[in-house]
Amino acid sequence: MEVDVAVIGAGLSGIAFARFYLETHADARLAIFEKDSSIGGVWSAERVFEAFWVQSPLRMSSFADVALEIPDDAPRLHDTFEARYVTRYLEEYVDSHVYNGASLRSRIWVNADVRSVEKRGSDDDEDGGWLLHVDGAQPRSVCCKKLAVASGLTSIPNMPTFPRSPEWKIPILHHRDLGLHERTILATDESSAAYKNITVLGGGKSAADMVYGALKKGKNVNWIIRTSGEGPGIFMDPAAGGRYKHAAEGGATQKATALSPSHFYTLPTASLALHQNEAERASLEEKIYAADKRFKALANYHGREGALPGFRGLEPKASFFWSSGPIGVIQHSDFWDLVSKNVNVYRSDLCGTTSNAIVLTDGTNVPTDAVLCGTGWISSYPFFTPEQAAQLGLPHQPDDTISAEEKTWEELSKKADAEILQTFPILGHPPVDAKPVGGDTNLTPARLYQGMAPLNDSSILFLGRARMSNNFRAADAQAIWATAYWDGHVSLPPSDEVKRQVAYMNALSRRRYPTRGVDGINFHADLVHYTDKLACEAGIFSHRKGWWGDPEEPCLASDFRDCAEEYRGRYDGHDVEQTLGLKYHVHLSRKRSPRRWTAWLISALTHLLMVLLVLIAINFVPHARTILILGETPRPKLYSPLTPAIEYTIDMPPWDYWSNNPFFGTPSDDSERAWNRLIHPHGLQVLPDEAEHLDANRTVVTKNSNSLFMLGVYHNLHCLRRIRQTLQAEHYYPNMTAKQKESDLEHTSHCLEALRTSMMCHPDLTTNRFYWSHRPWHDLSVRPDVARECVNWDRLEGFMRERRYDPGDILKGHGDDLADDYKEDYKEDKKLKYEG
Numbered sequence: 001m002e003v004d005v006a007v008i009g010a011g012l013s014g015i016a017f018a019r020f021y022l023e024t025h026a027d028a029r030l031a032i033f034e035k036d037s038s039i040g041g042v043w044s045a046e047r048v049f050e051a052f053w054v055q056s057p058l059r060m061s062s063f064a065d066v067a068l069e070i071p072d073d074a075p076r077l078h079d080t081f082e083a084r085y086v087t088r089y090l091e092e093y094v095d096s097h098v099y100n101g102a103s104l105r106s107r108i109w110v111n112a113d114v115r116s117v118e119k120r121g122s123d124d125d126e127d128g129g130w131l132l133h134v135d136g137a138q139p140r141s142v143c144c145k146k147l148a149v150a151s152g153l154t155s156i157p158n159m160p161t162f163p164r165s166p167e168w169k170i171p172i173l174h175h176r177d178l179g180l181h182e183r184t185i186l187a188t189d190e191s192s193a194a195y196k197n198i199t200v201l202g203g204g205k206s207a208a209d210m211v212y213g214a215l216k217k218g219k220n221v222n223w224i225i226r227t228s229g230e231g232p233g234i235f236m237d238p239a240a241g242g243r244y245k246h247a248a249e250g251g252a253t254q255k256a257t258a259l260s261p262s263h264f265y266t267l268p269t270a271s272l273a274l275h276q277n278e279a280e281r282a283s284l285e286e287k288i289y290a291a292d293k294r295f296k297a298l299a300n301y302h303g304r305e306g307a308l309p310g311f312r313g314l315e316p317k318a319s320f321f322w323s324s325g326p327i328g329v330i331q332h333s334d335f336w337d338l339v340s341k342n343v344n345v346y347r348s349d350l351c352g353t354t355s356n357a358i359v360l361t362d363g364t365n366v367p368t369d370a371v372l373c374g375t376g377w378i379s380s381y382p383f384f385t386p387e388q389a390a391q392l393g394l395p396h397q398p399d400d401t402i403s404a405e406e407k408t409w410e411e412l413s414k415k416a417d418a419e420i421l422q423t424f425p426i427l428g429h430p431p432v433d434a435k436p437v438g439g440d441t442n443l444t445p446a447r448l449y450q451g452m453a454p455l456n457d458s459s460i461l462f463l464g465r466a467r468m469s470n471n472f473r474a475a476d477a478q479a480i481w482a483t484a485y486w487d488g489h490v491s492l493p494p495s496d497e498v499k500r501q502v503a504y505m506n507a508l509s510r511r512r513y514p515t516r517g518v519d520g521i522n523f524h525a526d527l528v529h530y531t532d533k534l535a536c537e538a539g540i541f542s543h544r545k546g547w548w549g550d551p552e553e554p555c556l557a558s559d560f561r562d563c564a565e566e567y568r569g570r571y572d573g574h575d576v577e578q579t580l581g582l583k584y585h586v587h588l589s590r591k592r593s594p595r596r597w598t599a600w601l602i603s604a605l606t607h608l609l610m611v612l613l614v615l616i617a618i619n620f621v622p623h624a625r626t627i628l629i630l631g632e633t634p635r636p637k638l639y640s641p642l643t644p645a646i647e648y649t650i651d652m653p654p655w656d657y658w659s660n661n662p663f664f665g666t667p668s669d670d671s672e673r674a675w676n677r678l679i680h681p682h683g684l685q686v687l688p689d690e691a692e693h694l695d696a697n698r699t700v701v702t703k704n705s706n707s708l709f710m711l712g713v714y715h716n717l718h719c720l721r722r723i724r725q726t727l728q729a730e731h732y733y734p735n736m737t738a739k740q741k742e743s744d745l746e747h748t749s750h751c752l753e754a755l756r757t758s759m760m761c762h763p764d765l766t767t768n769r770f771y772w773s774h775r776p777w778h779d780l781s782v783r784p785d786v787a788r789e790c791v792n793w794d795r796l797e798g799f800m801r802e803r804r805y806d807p808g809d810i811l812k813g814h815g816d817d818l819a820d821d822y823k824e825d826y827k828e829d830k831k832l833k834y835e836g
């Protein structure tokens with residue numbers, strides 16, 4: 001069999017490409033090879049099951065040219081809906097698109113598994129191209145000039161491996177196969193009575209869907225999430241406000257992504273300046289923590305009434321911003337309630353089975369009649385040999401002897417990384433426990449131009465390989481770009497520049513997504529800029545919603561609705577405007593018409609204006625950043641010269657944290673040293689440009705014109721020490737006179753008030769657990785060993801030490817004088833033995 005273009009895979013990517021290519025090359029001999037018996041990939045009739053819903057909202061879940069519609073009475077939550085409607089949509093789509101008398105469906109060969117591919121000749125060779133070996137009912141060899149690999153990242157199940165007892169006969173199914181077995185295992189009638197105890201493995205959205213599906217069928221559900229993996233997913237509420245029906249819509253706008261680090265969009269200088277401002281970075285980090293907390297609040301892992309004890313084990317450690325764990329949305333309003341009260345959650349690894357139970361490493365036996373695995377996917381291309389993978393720039397094991405080529409990549413990568421950290425300093429501060437995941441992390445990244453094109457072979461493209469938050473618009477944008485690329489309408493930069501860009505893209509992917517960007521083409525938060533860039537390189541106008549709609553409305557595949565006509569008009573010279581009555585003008589030649597230029601200019605100016613407005617709002621409208629970027633309740637904030645030194649971490653102190661340390665107990669040399677180190681240096685030198693933001697005229701200054709301040713926390717620590725000393729007065733003040741005692745009491749009372757008011761101003765929000773101490777006094781006690789948000793004290797202390805001063809540095813006679821009523825006390829204080 002011989003074709004012009006062969007496509008491997010009839011999922012979203014393969015279908016979108018075939019549609020656009022045939023729209024613009026109706027005569028082309030194009031064939032799609034699909035190993036399953038039905039089309040649709042993730043959304044195929046074989047794979048969908050009742051509890052499988054689309055996470056994207058309705059209008060972000062269809063291709064450019066035909067909207068997906070669902071019945072009015074179909075269940076939906078925040079515009080998410082059942083996956084079976086996508087199946088129906090795709091099935092109708094491949095029937096309704098007909099080119100040169102042949103529908104898309106008639107060009108798809110199902111049950112056709114591509115087992116291997118061979119390169120034939122060179123690109124310039126007339127007979128060059130690819131030879132595919134396709135297995136199936138009728139094994140065949142297929143020759144093609146161009147090859148589009150669209151076999152998906154979610155085609156090969158990652159099955160868990162654990163020892164099984166010889167008596168174990170229990171079925172183990174992956175999410176991929178539940179659609180085929182749902183009627184047997186998850187029926188409500190007698191037919192599935194044998195499957196009472198369903199055990200679901202995995203912490204992500206696929207697992208969550210299967211848990212919910214099994215619960216709804218009245219099964220006893222166990223949910224096991226291993227401790228050695230990524231842990232439970234972050235499950236968000238898709239609710240959104242205003243014009244958006246789903247949170248993803250608001251996030252997929254030009255407005256929301258105007259400041260996002262991107263390889264596909266050059267941020268305006270003002271936005272870059274924001275990234276490089278330390279205070280901005282610190283403030284963004286605070287907001288990332290707050291956003292993660294907000295997502296967790298929906299589940300209420302620790303305070304949900306009636307929750308089973310294991311429920312809190314579902315609390316994710318991952319961060320949404322960093323994508324450092326599985327991410328999903330919750331599409332059923334009763335999800336958390338049902339799960340918390342009915343599901344036995346286990347956080348443990350699997351170590352074996354009995355005949356009818358899974359055995360966990362902690363010794364628990366989990367009774368099981370069927371195992372459902374939401375354990376992820378192996379995202380490789382088994383039909384390429386390792387040599388082919390290396391040649392095409394797919395992830396591969398680098399040679400033991402590092403070649404000159406590999407050395408060049410290493411240097412480019414180092415340079416790109418340094419540039420990224422300088423441009424986006426926040427990316428140098430990922431969560432501490434964000435470790436790379438996803439197969440073999442020693443592999444090279446995928447070195448594909450725009451996540452699709454190998455650098456040394458233009459006859460093959462990889463579609464659907466880049467990781468995106470919305471794959472419908474991405475599939476259409478890639479289809480347009482791929483067509484233009486093969487038609488010679490995408491002019492690539494010189495090869496050195498292409499390499500530099502690919503190295504930068506790989507490095508940004510790794511920095512932006514420390515756990516899941518290791519393959520170098522993770523563009524999860526970059527849907528808008530990535531798809532815009534592809535359209536732009538293909539010479540297509542990607543935003544057609546007007547000066548207000550473009551930045552405000554979500555980027556949808558339907559923005560590309562008329563792109564095939566535009567493409568034909570631009571490159572083939574069709575009079576599109578006349579025949580299709582399009583609202584916008586498409587010029588008939590390759591040159592852009594003045595009207596077209598005007599449209600581009602207006603669009604560019606509009607975008608510029610929007611970016612400016614956002615920047616102005618963010619910089620000058622109080623709390624705009626908080627509200628615009630993270631939708632939080634605004635928090636008023638004062639300037640602090642300490643902001644660069646503040647870094648929050650999450651830690652978990654040991655149970656004896658409040659009694660086993662040098663600050664605790666009776667005075668000793670060790671405890672004195674510890675306290676002395678803790679409270680010194682308590683004074684802070686503030687530089688003149690920082691002092692401009694503070695009430696610096698009224699404080700003490702140094703001889704080199706720095707102002708001196710004492711941080712609230714150091715005053716508090718001084719007070720604590722003072723109270724400690726008073727409590728042990730026999731040791732610290734053995735010869736105290738009555739007058740001094742009176743004065744000390746007054747100072748201590750002042751200290752108590754300072755601490756009380758400070759604690760109320762900055763409440764410690766750690767949720768310490770109660771426990772029964774069984775002590776005659778204070779039976780109900782509190783323990784410190786829970787996760788808490790903490791300032792990195794070493795970092796703060798380091799900053800303080802850099803800014804310390806000697807008493808000799810102080811310029812006398814500057815700053816407010818003591819209030820008269822303090823003067824006497826102060827003198828008395830001085831007489832005390834230990835000045836805290």
Ligand SMILES: Cc1cc2nc3c(=O)[nH]c(=O)nc-3n(C[C@H](O)[C@H](O)[C@H](O)COP(=O)(O)OP(=O)(O)OC[C@H]3O[C@@H](n4cnc5c(N)ncnc54)[C@H](O)[C@@H]3O)c2cc1C
Binds near residue numbers: 034053112464
């Ligand atoms: C459970 C789940 C839910 C998701 N929800 C969403 C969502 O709500 N919104 C969203 O945008 N994205 C979602 N995604 C991401 C999803 O991957 C994309 O929506 C999209 O389906 C990817 O399309 P694709 O064509 O690239 O890959 P796939 O859908 O995986 O299609 C690849 C096709 O290639 C075939 N194939 C593989 N190897 C061969 C071979 N050797 N020979 C022949 N054929 C082969 C496969 O059988 C498959 O049909 C979800 C993914 C999963 C797994």
